[in-house]
Amino acid sequence: MFLGFCKKCDYDYNGGMKQVYLDNASITPTDKRVLRVMKKYYGAEYGNPSSIHSVGVKAKIVVEEARKKCAHFLRAHADEIIFTASGTEANVLAIEGTVRKLFESGRAYDDMHIITSRVEHQSILEPVAYLARLGVQVDYVGVDQMGLFDLVDLKNKLRPETVLVSLMMVNNEIGAIQPIREIAKVIRRFCTHDSGPTTFESGILNPKPILHTDASQAPLYLELDTNILGVDMITLDGHKVYGPKGIGMLYIKRGEELAPIISGGGQESGLRSGTENVPAIAGLAVAFEIAEKERGKESARLTILRELAISNIISEIPGAVLNGDKIHRLSNNINISIPNIDAEFLVLQLDARGISCSTKSSCLKDESESYVIRELGGEHWRAKNSIRLSIGRKTTKSDVEYVVKELVKAVRKQNIKK
Numbered sequence: 001m002f003l004g005f006c007k008k009c010d011y012d013y014n015g016g017m018k019q020v021y022l023d024n025a026s027i028t029p030t031d032k033r034v035l036r037v038m039k040k041y042y043g044a045e046y047g048n049p050s051s052i053h054s055v056g057v058k059a060k061i062v063v064e065e066a067r068k069k070c071a072h073f074l075r076a077h078a079d080e081i082i083f084t085a086s087g088t089e090a091n092v093l094a095i096e097g098t099v100r101k102l103f104e105s106g107r108a109y110d111d112m113h114i115i116t117s118r119v120e121h122q123s124i125l126e127p128v129a130y131l132a133r134l135g136v137q138v139d140y141v142g143v144d145q146m147g148l149f150d151l152v153d154l155k156n157k158l159r160p161e162t163v164l165v166s167l168m169m170v171n172n173e174i175g176a177i178q179p180i181r182e183i184a185k186v187i188r189r190f191c192t193h194d195s196g197p198t199t200f201e202s203g204i205l206n207p208k209p210i211l212h213t214d215a216s217q218a219p220l221y222l223e224l225d226t227n228i229l230g231v232d233m234i235t236l237d238g239h240k241v242y243g244p245k246g247i248g249m250l251y252i253k254r255g256e257e258l259a260p261i262i263s264g265g266g267q268e269s270g271l272r273s274g275t276e277n278v279p280a281i282a283g284l285a286v287a288f289e290i291a292e293k294e295r296g297k298e299s300a301r302l303t304i305l306r307e308l309a310i311s312n313i314i315s316e317i318p319g320a321v322l323n324g325d326k327i328h329r330l331s332n333n334i335n336i337s338i339p340n341i342d343a344e345f346l347v348l349q350l351d352a353r354g355i356s357c358s359t360k361s362s363c364l365k366d367e368s369e370s371y372v373i374r375e376l377g378g379e380h381w382r383a384k385n386s387i388r389l390s391i392g393r394k395t396t397k398s399d400v401e402y403v404v405k406e407l408v409k410a411v412r413k414q415n416i417k418k
Contacts, residue, residue, distance in 0.1 A: 017354040020399045025390035031242040034283045041279040049276050066285035073288040075225045082250045082268045087216045087237025088123035090250035094212045094233045095127045097258030098164050109135035113161035117141045119372045146325035147176035158190045162209040169215040173372040174324030175333025184230030216240045219291050221299045243287030247280035303331040305400050312404045334389040337382035341414050349410040357389045
C-alpha cells in the first residue's frame, strides 16, 4: 500500500529516503505512453514483418508506419530511415559502412581521410580508431574551453581525400550544443571553392565528404530538421528519449551509399539484417511524437531548473567550475567540477541520499577521468573531479533544492575529513 511522501522531511514512506534520478543523459525511463503501445506488439500482434501471411503483413505495416513517423520527426523521407539495435550500432554503421562501401568500390584505405573530434562518444572514437589501424587517415577537430568545435580548424583539416566528417550535435557529458548547420556550410564551401574533383591511383573519383552527426542527446530539446541542418546522416537512440531500450536509428540521405556491417536476411534495405524489433520500433515512433509535442514547454521548464541548480552550486561550493558553454547548452545538463573531492566517492555519497547522478559518460567504466573535460584545458583536477547532473521530465524544483542541499553537505563532509 502506498503511504505517501513527506515533503517536510524528504522521506518516502514507500521506499525510504527521497529518490531523485539525475542521470537522464545516460538513460531515460520508458514513458508509460510508449509502453502501452509496445505491449500490444508483444502480445496480440506478434508477427514477423518478413512473413507474407496476414499476421506478418500486419507487423510489416506497423514497422513502415513507424518509419514514416520517425522520418516526419526529422522532416525526411521514410526510405531514409534505417532501424538499428542501438545508437552505438547506428554510429558504427555510419562510419564503418561509409568506408567499407568505398573500399568495396576500389578505393584504398590509405586514400581515405576521416575528420572527427576527441570529445565524441566512444561509439564514434572506437570505430574510427579501428579504421585508422587499417590505414585510413584520421584528424581530430579541436574544441575551445567551452567545448565548442573550432570551425577554422575544421576548414583547415578538410582535404581532397576527406570522405567523412563525424561530429556530434550535443556533447553527452557537458551538454555543449554544436553548430552543426555551420559545420555543414564549411564543408559545402570547401567542396564548392577549395577543392576540385580528385582522381586517385585507383581511378576512383573522390566524393563529397559525408557529414554524419550523433544527435542522440538532442531530440528532447532541439528541433531536428534535415533540410535546415544540411547533414547526410543522423544517429538517434531510443533510450535517450523516454523510448525503448535496444532500439536506435540512422537517417541516411537519399543518394548516400553504405555497406552493411551486419549481414543476413537483408532487412532494412539490406543495411541491417535481422528480424525487426516491432514493439521497440513502434515505441520509438511514439517517443518521438511525444518529444516533438512537449519539446518547447519542457525545455523552458528544465532551463529554469538548470539555472537554479548551477547558480546555487557555484555560490555554495568555493572553487566549483561549470564545464561547457553556458548559453549553447542543453537545457537538462549540469556538469560541475569541484576542487579537492573524490568524484566517484561523491556520487556514492549522493546515492546513499537517494540521488542518482554520474561522474562522466556511463560508457567509460575503466577511465579515471573525463576525456571530454580534459580536452577543455584549464586546471588539471577538473577532469577527475567532475559530476554530471542531467535533469528530466520527473525533476521538480523541490528535487533540485534537495540535490543542491545534499551535494553541498557531501562536499563539505569530504573536505572536513581531509
